[in-house]
Amino acid sequence: MTAKFSADGLTLFRGERLLFKGLSFALDPGGMLLLEGQNGSGKTSLMRAIAGLIEFEDGDVLWDGKPVRSNRQAFYGSLVWMQHRVGFKADLTLVENLRFESHLRAQSDEDFDEVLERLEIARLKRLPLRSLSAGQQRRVALARMLLSRVPLWLMDEPFTNLDRQGRKLVMDVTTEHLDRGGMCIMAAHQDVEIGGNVTKIVLQ
Amino acid sequence: MSNEHASAGMMSGILGVARRDLLLAWKRPGDILNPLFFFAMVAALFPLAVGPSPEQLQFSGPAVMWVAALLAMLLSLNSLFLSDFEDGSLDQMLVSPVPLSALGLGKTLAHWLTSGLPLVLVAPVVAITFQMPIFVTGYLMLTLLLGTISLSLLGSVGAALTVGLHRGTALLSLLILPLAMPILIFGARTVSLVAAGDGAAGGLYFLAAYAVLTLSFAPFATAAALRISNE
Numbered sequence: 551m552t553a554k555f556s557a558d559g560l561t562l563f564r565g566e567r568l569l570f571k572g573l574s575f576a577l578d579p580g581g582m583l584l585l586e587g588q589n590g591s592g593k594t595s596l597m598r599a600i601a602g603l604i605e606f607e608d609g610d611v612l613w614d615g616k617p618v619r620s621n622r623q624a625f626y627g628s629l630v631w632m633q634h635r636v637g638f639k640a641d642l643t644l645v646e647n648l649r650f651e652s653h654l655r656a657q658s659d660e661d662f663d664e665v666l667e668r669l670e671i672a673r674l675k676r677l678p679l680r681s682l683s684a685g686q687q688r689r690v691a692l693a694r695m696l697l698s699r700v701p702l703w704l705m706d707e708p709f710t711n712l713d714r715q716g717r718k719l720v721m722d723v724t725t726e727h728l729d730r731g732g733m734c735i736m737a738a739h740q741d742v743e744i745g746g747n748v749t750k751i752v753l754q
Numbered sequence: 755m756s757n758e759h760a761s762a763g764m765m766s767g768i769l770g771v772a773r774r775d776l777l778l779a780w781k782r783p784g785d786i787l788n789p790l791f792f793f794a795m796v797a798a799l800f801p802l803a804v805g806p807s808p809e810q811l812q813f814s815g816p817a818v819m820w821v822a823a824l825l826a827m828l829l830s831l832n833s834l835f836l837s838d839f840e841d842g843s844l845d846q847m848l849v850s851p852v853p854l855s856a857l858g859l860g861k862t863l864a865h866w867l868t869s870g871l872p873l874v875l876v877a878p879v880v881a882i883t884f885q886m887p888i889f890v891t892g893y894l895m896l897t898l899l900l901g902t903i904s905l906s907l908l909g910s911v912g913a914a915l916t917v918g919l920h921r922g923t924a925l926l927s928l929l930i931l932p933l934a935m936p937i938l939i940f941g942a943r944t945v946s947l948v949a950a951g952d953g954a955a956g957g958l959y960f961l962a963a964y965a966v967l968t969l970s971f972a973p974f975a976t977a978a979a980l981r982i983s984n985e
Contacts, residue, residue, distance in 0.1 A: 601848075603845065603981075603984055623853070626850055626851040627851035629849060631845070631846070634842075635840075635841055636842060637841060639841065640841065641778055641781045642778065642781070646777065650770060650774050653766050653769075653770025653774075653852070654770075654846060654850040654852060654857075655850055655851055655852075678781075
């Protein structure tokens with residue numbers, strides 16, 4: 551049986567430096583891939599390459615058994631990405647930013663206000679994003695993930711700037727996502743407590 | 755995904771991005787007003803330097819206003835993708851199932867509405883300083899309307915190519931000026947010809963054809979350029 555998401559013999563260079571060679575892994579629904587490694591070990595580069603923003607030197611990423619490079623739009627319809635820069639407009643309010651997301655990808659049936667309530671950002675609704683703290687902006691980025699109806703979550707350092715409750719919140723919603731049959735690729739250097747089928751890859 | 759669904763997503767993508775950018779422009783009006791002031795100032799200062807002779811003003815009016823409009827458009831183009839690049843929104847657009855060409859077209863549409871269209875609307879006021887007859891002013895607006903559409907579209911390709919380079923203003927101008935030359939030549943000459951009593955149809959047809967040409971290739975070139983710049 552082929553896995554939903556798999557990578558086969560990935561090799562990536564950044565400039566002259568070899569980041570990794572012959573990296574292979576597979577994810578089934580409910581599975582999570584945890585990327586660990588020091589700063590500069592290539593976690594973000596791997597994430598960007600999976601998202602198709604950088605070309606792999608060699609190897610293929612497969613979604614539903616089909617190479618992503620020849621099937622890009624279908625793959626993009628299945629993922630949402632939390633990256634280091636949150637990707638919101640500082641001059642727009644929280645609601646305006648999240649409403650714009652509905653033009654970029656399919657939205658879940660989750661109630662908008664309930665999600666904001668749960669992430670404790672409901673009272674910030676009418677504020678422009680620039681007046682939110684870095685941790686609060688991370689929570690808005692988490693709201694983007696919860697409001698998207700996609701199976702694959704790419705999370706690059708999701709715990710940055712978050713307080714203890716925030717970190718727990720990330721782990722809780724990720725666990726729920728995996729329980730629903732979702733998949734997650736997460737790069738982190740904190741200890742992660744997420745139940746389920748976790749594969750760990752340490753980048754040197 | 756069915757084709758119908760895909761095209762609905764495309765329209766929603768174009769309009770969604772355009773609406774967001776218009777909202778941003780509304781919240782930061784300075785970004786729109788700068789190029790507009792530049793256009794008005796250059797075009798309004800010129801008659802003061804030339805002197806009050808009506809013949810000279812009417813002779814140089816179309817050329818000066820067209821050059822000022824072209825430069826004002828160039829000025830506004832630099833920031834087209836820059837803020838999206840810096841805050842990570844561009845990455846989010848790159849991994850969206852909506853085709854990048856549609857999202858880029860939405861941004862270009864918003865850019866034209868906030869920079870090209872205001873120039874067209876301000877042009878008749880500025881034309882007064884050149885003592886331009888009313889019917890010539892009408893043709894000036896028409897050529898500017900068609901010309902700024904092409905300039906926005908061409909500019910989006912240049913802006914996408916230079917977004918990864920910091921301070922790529924000079925490069926951006928160099929890249930798109932050769933392609934913008936025909937717009938300037940036909941735009942300014944058509945107005946001059948009308949002022950001299952000739953027909954305008956040929957020039958207008960050319961400008962319209964150029965706008966359609968850029969509309970058909972620029973969105974795809976912009977999308978390809980954005981992917982390259984964002985490596």
